[in-house]
Amino acid sequence: MKKRNLVFAIIAGFAFACGGGEKTAESSSEAASTTAEATAPAPEMSLEEKYKDDPIYIKGVEKVKGSDCMTCHMVERKIIGPSYAEVAAKYENTEENVTMLAKKVIEGGAGVWGEVMMSPHPALSEEDAKDMVRYILLLKK
Numbered sequence: 001m002k003k004r005n006l007v008f009a010i011i012a013g014f015a016f017a018c019g020g021g022e023k024t025a026e027s028s029s030e031a032a033s034t035t036a037e038a039t040a041p042a043p044e045m046s047l048e049e050k051y052k053d054d055p056i057y058i059k060g061v062e063k064v065k066g067s068d069c070m071t072c073h074m075v076e077r078k079i080i081g082p083s084y085a086e087v088a089a090k091y092e093n094t095e096e097n098v099t100m101l102a103k104k105v106i107e108g109g110a111g112v113w114g115e116v117m118m119s120p121h122p123a124l125s126e127e128d129a130k131d132m133v134r135y136i137l138l139l140k141k
């Protein structure tokens with residue numbers, strides 16, 4: 001019985017020592033990361049954040065979200081289709097490009113970004129497709 005108590009005391013002692021040691025390490029690394037955060041430059045603003053108050057953004061994002069675009073496109077990451085940021089970087093924001101890309105959205109097609117095809121959207125009006133494209137071309141970094 002006495003021996004057991006001694007073993008217990010030793011184990012408890014070790015656990016305490018270890019626990020204590022860990023705590024010190026934890027709090028010192030916490031302090032280090034807080035300092036790093038304070039000195040690091042502000043993280044880059046997302047494109048959504050950057051343009052969210054623009055009327056072209058507000059009108060377009062609503063139409064895009066009301067269609068199926070988001071199943072294949074994300075703003076800043078390529079999924080099935082190119083990211084909107086990539087599309088915005090590729091095309092100048094001109095009326096000519098808006099008309100051309102709106103036609104592509106309505107008719108669908110492949111070959112510009114790869115072999116994967118964009119499905120056609122024959123139910124979209126030209127005006128809605130153009131509002132969507134204007135929103136996409138706004139998303140320049």
Ligand code: HEC
Pocket residue numbers: 064067068069070071072073080081082087101104105109110111112113114115116117118119121132133136
């Ligand atoms: C089934 C998946 C899919 C859906 C749904 C989809 N897209 Fe696409 N989209 C693609 C793919 C794939 C491409 C690349 C086509 C290519 O390489 O020519 C693309 C390309 C584009 C482009 C660039 C076209 C070019 O010629 O550079 C625009 C703009 C675009 N999509 C907008 C939209 C909009 C707006 C919607 C919603 C109405 C939409 N997409 C829905 C898959 C999709």
